Amino acid sequence: MTRKPHDPTHHTGWCARDHRCNHAEHRSDDIAVTIPGHGRAVLTRVRDSQGREYGELRARIHLDPDEYTARVQLRTALTDLRGLLSRAADYTRRSA
Ligand SMILES: [Zn+2]
Known part of the structure; x- marks a missing residue:
């Protein structure tokens, strides 16, 4: 798959197309996993200004x-x- 540098006018198919998509990157909707009493994790797909893609993971552990x-x-x-x-x-x- 060929990845193109960030183009703010051409969103990816998975881009949230809102304030999270800015001049430097495209960002997907957050995907959250919550385990009550134990913690929560959020995964976001990101394409940076160079066209590289990442899965960004943030988590809180009780x-x-x-x-x-x-x-x-x-x-x-x-x-x-x-x-x-x-x-x-x-x-x-x-x-x-
Ligand atoms: Zn976008």
Whole structure:
């Protein structure tokens, strides 16, 4: 697939076409996943001014008030994020 640099007049098929789409990039609607009592994550597809595309992920994880447990939770999140990013990158290489 050929990706073109950002053109504010030609939106992508997935672009939200609102204030999130600006002079530097196109942005999709947010896709949110909420697990009540545990946290929330939001995934947004982005095409930057150079035509590169990204999946932008933002997440909030409810942390335990106990400092040790909170650090274990954060360490677990970082470990799993590394695995998530690796799996997504591996999929791209296999399908190319
Ligand atoms: Zn757009």
